[in-house]
Amino acid sequence: MLADERPLRLxxxxxxxxxxxxxxxxxxxxxxxxxxxxQGRSVTIxxxxxxxxxxxxxxxxxxxxxxxxxxxxxxxLPARRVGARRRVAFDDLVKFDELDRRQRRAALDExxxxxxxxxx
Numbered sequence: 596m597l598a599d600e601r602p603l604r605l606x607x608x609x610x611x612x613x614x615x616x617x618x619x620x621x622x623x624x625x626x627x628x629x630x631x632x633x634q635g636r637s638v639t640i641x642x643x644x645x646x647x648x649x650x651x652x653x654x655x656x657x658x659x660x661x662x663x664x665x666x667x668x669x670x671x672l673p674a675r676r677v678g679a680r681r682r683v684a685f686d687d688l689v690k691f692d693e694l695d696r697r698q699r700r701a702a703l704d705e706x707x708x709x710x711x712x713x714x715x
Contacts, residue, residue, distance in 0.1 A: 646675075646682040655688060666691075 603622070605613045617625070631638050649667070653660040666672040667681055672691050674681040 641685050645685040647685060647688060649674075649681050649683070652683050652688055656692065 667674040
């Protein structure tokens with residue numbers, strides 16, 4: 596066991612015990628996943644270089660696949676062609692989603708400001 600690893604005891608359903616060593620980074624990841632699941636959120640683990648289909652992108656964004664195709668064709672969401680299919684890098688999808696959320700938040704803030712100015 597390395598100095599920066601923490602021992603963890605696993606207990607199986609039949610009450611068998613096993614000790615394993617987990618690096619701190621993996622333990623933090625495990626705790627984050629359990630926290631998200633405990634809060635009722637879904638968790639997906641995706642390799643950093645993963646590429647997604649347009650349907651997988653649509654599922655991630657909770658939109659239709661044709662809408663994703665329009666985003667790609669308009670240049671708003673980078674993608675590459677693999678034969679006749681399109682693939683979107685997961686990193687690009689996350690960047691797009693973060694930018695889109697910031698823009699929607701800014702638009703909502705502006706609407707709120709206008710409502711307050713008009714006394715609505």
